[in-house]
Amino acid sequence: EVQLVESGGGLVKPGGSLRLSCAASGFTFSIYDMNWVRQAPGKGLEWVSYISYRNGFITYADSVKGRFTISRDNAQNSLYLQMNSLRAEDTAVYYCARGRDSNGWYDHWGQGTLVTVSS
């Protein structure tokens, strides 16, 4: 069974940093594209970042470019999101999601981890 389990969320002050992790199991992590998608409280879904399995190609949403860094460790079956210079508007549940069909759509999602940015 495919499982994605996020961790690392919590309360952080504006300007602070946090590192999210996503532990993958039940599939060959090293051959799948992976993503972070977030959802602010009561709001819709927003794609945040993508990392390719093939060549490590990485993209970010404009809203987080220059502040967030996605990475992966295929040996540990893990995906990460380093979040720096956090803002109130980054408050959201962060999901890791597995990409399908050249990372077009997302067939498995974790349960999410809540990040709250507040003083």
Place this chain on the structure above:
Amino acid sequence: DIQMTQSPSTLSASVGDRVSITCRASQSISSWLAWYQQKPGKAPKVLIYKASSLESGVPSRFSGTGSGTEFTLTIGSLQPDDFATYYCQQYDSYSRTFGQGTKVEFK
């Protein structure tokens, strides 16, 4: 970025109703569209990909149509488990974008 607009924002319906949700893209996305269902406090679940392909395990009462800029998700006969929020998502451009969501609620 490609903007995705769903209508309606809220839909009131009864068990057994046939319901349709529309998603419009700000530019042509061919058939590069997925639909998701999300229940409160849960992660989204994919229903449809490539506009009309049903994901494995999804009931056949869900169907998707459309191409270019206009797409529709139809639930053939609404079941109690289907009351949820539905999102469309385009994957034509590198910057994937979602619609704002359509909440299907009890009439």
